Amino acid sequence: MNRELDFTPVDRVLVAAGPAAAGLLLAAVLPIAARWLxxxxxxxPxxxxVRVIGAIDRPWExxxxxAVLVLAGLFVTVVLFERLVVVTVxxxxxxxxxxxxxxxxxxALYPEGDSLVVLDRESRQAARCMTRARRGALAEAFQQFGYPWRDTDPYANLYQPWNSAADSLPPAVDAVLAARAVAVRKKAAKEAGELRATLEKLGYAVRDDGGKQFWRPLVRS
Structure with missing residues (x-):
């Protein structure tokens, strides 16, 4: 027996049609709003x-x-279907x-923002993803099968803010955090993820909050 957690029927309609409908609405509203401004x-700024948008008033324009805004909305729908994952438990x-x-x-499993985070027995991040199912459905399904669901990060109180001038970390760990700070600032997600894995090999976990890095030692369960 398993449970597959996907979009609810209502969510599926919203994701499939919502962005395109929003684009169509914007097409009608934007020229009026631009002329008003x-x-x-x-x-x-x-x-x-704004002047170009305000000048749109002919039917063909x-x-x-x-058409452009509806296509943009459809592109958003495709991205959402690709990035939001189905969970099977x-x-x-x-x-x-x-x-x-x-x-x-x-x-442990817990929600963090729009993501579901899974920690392994070493408290390393085994997975992080954005799911199609809502938080309540995830919690119910995982608890049904005896998974250690948590409402928040069970190790949140262990995190400390990273400061390049601090001397509480081994030099190798501090160097990786410094490199990762640059990657995060440049929005280089792949590089930041690789550096996260390097930190975990060195015995430390890291998370981002408000553009800053926070670290903690790994905890064996």
Whole structure:
């Protein structure tokens, strides 16, 4: 027996049609809003762009604008279907998209922002993903099969802010955190993820909050 956690019927409709519908609505509203802003005679950032949008009033211009925004909405829908993963849970393992994690390897699962985080027995991040299911459905399913679901990170109180001037960390760990800070600042997600894995090999976990890094030692369960 297992449970597959996907979009609810309502969520599926919202994700499939919502972005395109929003694009169509924006196509009707943006020119009116732009003309209203221009009529206020105030300093506007990107005023030239606002002027171009405000000049859209012919049917063919509105049709082109609507087509562009609807296509943008459809692109958002495709991205959401690709990035939000289906979760399948059974007593033996959990499948998060393409990632399979044995039940015995899971020390904790908890929601963090829009993501589901899975920690292994060394308190390392075994998986992090954005799911199609809502938080309540995830909690119910994992608890049903005896997984250690938590409402928050069970090790949150162990994290400390990283400071390049601090001397409480081994030099090798501090160097990796310094490199990762640069990667995070440049929004180089792949490099930041690789450096996270390097930190875990050195015995430390890291998380980001408000553009800052926080670290803690790994904890064996």
């Amino acid at each position: 221009l009529g206020l005679h105030i300093v506007l 990107f005023r030239a762009i 509105l049709a082109i604008e609507a 059974d007593p033996v393992q959990a499948r998060l998209g393409e990632t399979v994690i044995p039940r015995n390897d899971v020390a």
